Amino acid sequence: MADDQKPGGSEAAPPPGSEAAGQPAKPAPPKPAAAPPKPAAPPPPKPPAIMLATPWESDLARELKEAFGEAIGETSTYLGQNFIVAKPGSAIPILEYLKLESDFDYLVDVTAVDWPKRAERFDVVYILYSFSRNERVRVKIFIPDGYQPETAVGVHLTADWLEREVYDMFGIEFAGHPNMRRILMPDEWQGFPLRKDYGILQQDERWVQENLGIESGQ
Amino acid sequence: MPDSTFLDSTELVLNMGPQHPSTHGVLRIILKLDGEKVLGTECIIGYLHRGVEKIGENRTYAQFNPYVDRMDYVAAISNGLGYCLAVEKLLNVEAPPRAQCIRVILTELNRIASHLLWLGTHALDIGAITPVFYCLREREEALKIFEKYCGARLTTHAFRIGGLLYETYDGFEQEIRDFCAMFVPKVDEYEELLTNNRIWIGRLKDVGILSADECKEYGVTGPVLRAAGVKWDLRKAQPYSGYEKYDFEIPIRQNGDTYDRYIVRMEEMRQSVRIMQQAVEAIPEGPIMGKVGKVIKPPVGEAYVSIEAPKGELGYYVVSDGSTQPYRLRVRPPSFVNLQALDRMIRGGLVADVVAVVGTLDIVLGEIDR
Amino acid sequence: MRGLLNRIFLVDLFQGLWVTFRNQHPKYIYTEQYPAERPKVAERYRGAPRLNINPDNGETLCISCNLCALACPEALIVVTSERNEATKRKDLTTFTYDTSRCMFCGLCEDACPVDALELTQDFEMATYTREGQIWDRQMLEEGPKPTQYKC
Ligand code: SF4
Numbered sequence: 001m002a003d004d005q006k007p008g009g010s011e012a013a014p015p016p017g018s019e020a021a022g023q024p025a026k027p028a029p030p031k032p033a034a035a036p037p038k039p040a041a042p043p044p045p046k047p048p049a050i051m052l053a054t055p056w057e058s059d060l061a062r063e064l065k066e067a068f069g070e071a072i073g074e075t076s077t078y079l080g081q082n083f084i085v086a087k088p089g090s091a092i093p094i095l096e097y098l099k100l101e102s103d104f105d106y107l108v109d110v111t112a113v114d115w116p117k118r119a120e121r122f123d124v125v126y127i128l129y130s131f132s133r134n135e136r137v138r139v140k141i142f143i144p145d146g147y148q149p150e151t152a153v154g155v156h157l158t159a160d161w162l163e164r165e166v167y168d169m170f171g172i173e174f175a176g177h178p179n180m181r182r183i184l185m186p187d188e189w190q191g192f193p194l195r196k197d198y199g200i201l202q203q204d205e206r207w208v209q210e211n212l213g214i215e216s217g218q
Numbered sequence: 219m220p221d222s223t224f225l226d227s228t229e230l231v232l233n234m235g236p237q238h239p240s241t242h243g244v245l246r247i248i249l250k251l252d253g254e255k256v257l258g259t260e261c262i263i264g265y266l267h268r269g270v271e272k273i274g275e276n277r278t279y280a281q282f283n284p285y286v287d288r289m290d291y292v293a294a295i296s297n298g299l300g301y302c303l304a305v306e307k308l309l310n311v312e313a314p315p316r317a318q319c320i321r322v323i324l325t326e327l328n329r330i331a332s333h334l335l336w337l338g339t340h341a342l343d344i345g346a347i348t349p350v351f352y353c354l355r356e357r358e359e360a361l362k363i364f365e366k367y368c369g370a371r372l373t374t375h376a377f378r379i380g381g382l383l384y385e386t387y388d389g390f391e392q393e394i395r396d397f398c399a400m401f402v403p404k405v406d407e408y409e410e411l412l413t414n415n416r417i418w419i420g421r422l423k424d425v426g427i428l429s430a431d432e433c434k435e436y437g438v439t440g441p442v443l444r445a446a447g448v449k450w451d452l453r454k455a456q457p458y459s460g461y462e463k464y465d466f467e468i469p470i471r472q473n474g475d476t477y478d479r480y481i482v483r484m485e486e487m488r489q490s491v492r493i494m495q496q497a498v499e500a501i502p503e504g505p506i507m508g509k510v511g512k513v514i515k516p517p518v519g520e521a522y523v524s525i526e527a528p529k530g531e532l533g534y535y536v537v538s539d540g541s542t543q544p545y546r547l548r549v550r551p552p553s554f555v556n557l558q559a560l561d562r563m564i565r566g567g568l569v570a571d572v573v574a575v576v577g578t579l580d581i582v583l584g585e586i587d588r
Numbered sequence: 589m590r591g592l593l594n595r596i597f598l599v600d601l602f603q604g605l606w607v608t609f610r611n612q613h614p615k616y617i618y619t620e621q622y623p624a625e626r627p628k629v630a631e632r633y634r635g636a637p638r639l640n641i642n643p644d645n646g647e648t649l650c651i652s653c654n655l656c657a658l659a660c661p662e663a664l665i666v667v668t669s670e671r672n673e674a675t676k677r678k679d680l681t682t683f684t685y686d687t688s689r690c691m692f693c694g695l696c697e698d699a700c701p702v703d704a705l706e707l708t709q710d711f712e713m714a715t716y717t718r719e720g721q722i723w724d725r726q727m728l729e730e731g732p733k734p735t736q737y738k739c
């Protein structure tokens with residue numbers, strides 16, 4: 001595993017990155033003398049901005065609200081992409097409804113996002129596509145740590161590996177999943193790599209020491 | 219004690235891989251066999267896991283760009299295109315027309331290169347040695363164009379967020395034209411070698427059938443889905459990067475077996491040539507870099523953008539918290555999802571078909587394990 | 589009927605053999621005689637790094653701005669400098685570049701404001717030790733000197 005220190009490491013300078021995104025050819029006016037290194041002050045923490053999503057008005061959104069009422073918290077669209085925020089328990093009925101009634105027959109992806117500071121720590125995101133409508137919709141649920149959402153394998157078989165990967169990376173167990181084991185990491189791996197509080201170097205070193213008996217050298 | 223005779227057939231568990239030449243990488247398949255018949259399989263993956271998604275969370279947007287090339291390393295340019303489009307979507311900018319056109323040419327060239335490698339190795343797995351030499355010979359021409367354009371053959375890092383860094387080199391158009399003219403007869407040549415060959419037909423026909431409904435159920439996309447008769451290609455369904463401007467067909471077949479998938483991919487290469495021929499005649503003038511700042515800092519939000527990679531739908535789900543680094547970067551790899559259907563495709567088949575089916579799925583382990 | 593005749597006379601086989609026969613033509617043979625003949629890589633090839641020096645006075649072009657180190661995703665460039673009181677500039681003291689971790693993406697090259705760091709067309713960078721992969725300033729300025737094999 002590559003070392004995942006923040007590039008720039010100890011200098012604590014915010015990585016400017018993106019120089020590459022500049023110009024086609026490198027314009028190289030030699031910098032005038034003595035450009036002192038930028039004072040290494042991280043940008044002041046901004047108040048947490050929110051996603052500027054707009055409500056999603058469509059037949060489908062209304063239909064869903066009618067069918068599920070309270071269980072649908074929000075139907076929004078951002079950058080032309082629609083998403084639904086649902087109550088954790090109702091995700092599977094919604095997927096089922098979308099599949100059977102609205103032809104969303106292709107589950108593109110199941111994934112999660114970790115927000116350690118929030119009470120409901122994880123977003124679980126189901127991305128759906130409908131071949132006949134040529135439309136995508138995302139169904140999101142917010143769940144606290146330890147909550148076991150129901151598996152979607154009964155609705156879409158493809159959820160099998162995708163949910164296993166979510167479990168592997170985030171430690172979200174799906175209730176009723178036929179084979180809830182790690183998929184990419186070794187079975188005896190400790191911790192869940194894509195959680196924000198996962199210490200990359202420590203975990204890596206420990207595993208290398210235990211299993212290979214050498215220093216990882218990172 | 220169960221009465222068993224001396225010649226009783228018992229179930230045998232056989233490990234195929236991870237060091238097996240026809241698994242195209244480090245895939246381990248555990249096969250449960252009854253004689254020659256496959257009773258069930260289980261795939262063990264993750265040998266190549268590098269934590270690309272975690273790396274993405276620890277890099278700036280521009281810095282992460284070279285890493286995506288290392289997922290599907292035979293189609294690095296497609297990966298780069300998907301990533302750039304996803305971040306551009308978050309930034310709400312679009313690459314200028316000239317950049318889009320050059321992107322299309324290179325991506326299609328990369329699709330050809332990827333399909334050529336697939337064809338060569340797939341034929342090699344089946345036992346036809348000759349095509350691999352010819353395929354790699356033609357692929358070399360494509361890689362040379364990449365090398366001249368961006369300085370690397372495989373892990374190209376050709377596109378930048380917002381457009382392109384490199385202008386085309388002198389003679390780029392002519393080389394693309396020459397490649398197209400040279401390449402179409404070559405595809406006919408491969409077909410001459412394989413399409414009517416009785417061994418090829420015998421090994422591929424009615425092997426690993428996956429119907430359209432099963433494809434949808436398993437989320438399988440790309441040529442596998444098209445071979446099952448679903449006329450669906452993201453380049454047509456949700457055009458990106460100016461694909462709506464080009465006139466091309468989506469090849470489909472009806473049976474959904476390994477032979478049909480071969481035909482579909484051959485036809486796709488011809489269509490790619492068609493797209494390239496149209497695009498190269500119409501490269502607009504103008505800038506190649508859109509209006510993105512030096513520091514890429516998308517507003518808070520999220521976007522899912524997917525493209526038609528050579529293997530299927532390649533999606534990027536990017537969540538931004540307003541900083542210079544992605545908060546969450548999820549890659550939806552086509553090979554990972556397609557590989558899941560392997561069990562359905564070979565259950566009840568023969569051991570020798572496993573090789574054919576793994577080959578026809580066109581998986582790249584770098585992308586599955588990420 | 590036609591299919592039967594095709595099968596009897598092995599048409600598919602001869603068709604294939606005819607293709608392989610055509611490809612015997614020297615025009616279609618493609619072999620690189622690598623150590624004997626060095627391939628010509630493209631002009632934009634991203635290979636071994638080089639720290640350019642000013643041809644007029646032999647001084648390094650690098651102004652120790654550290655931008656390359658910050659741009660690198662792998663954080664493998666380390667630039668140290670000290671302030672020269674006479675000229676009020678920073679003088680480069682050491683420059684290390686760990687080629688073993690480099691993925692030759694070219695971001696550092698793009699970041700350099702004075703074109704001091706460049707990825708060149710040299711590609712023969714193998715060494716016998718891991719330490720040999722870490723290039724210091726002198727190595728970067730001189731470039732790799734691979735053994736040339738002739739036959
Ligand atoms: S080429 Fe890329 S990986 Fe190598 S030093 Fe430059 S920025 Fe770093």
Ligand code: SF4
Binds near residue numbers: 654655699
């Ligand atoms: S970016 Fe160029 S000038 Fe600045 S430290 Fe690196 S090599 Fe030297």
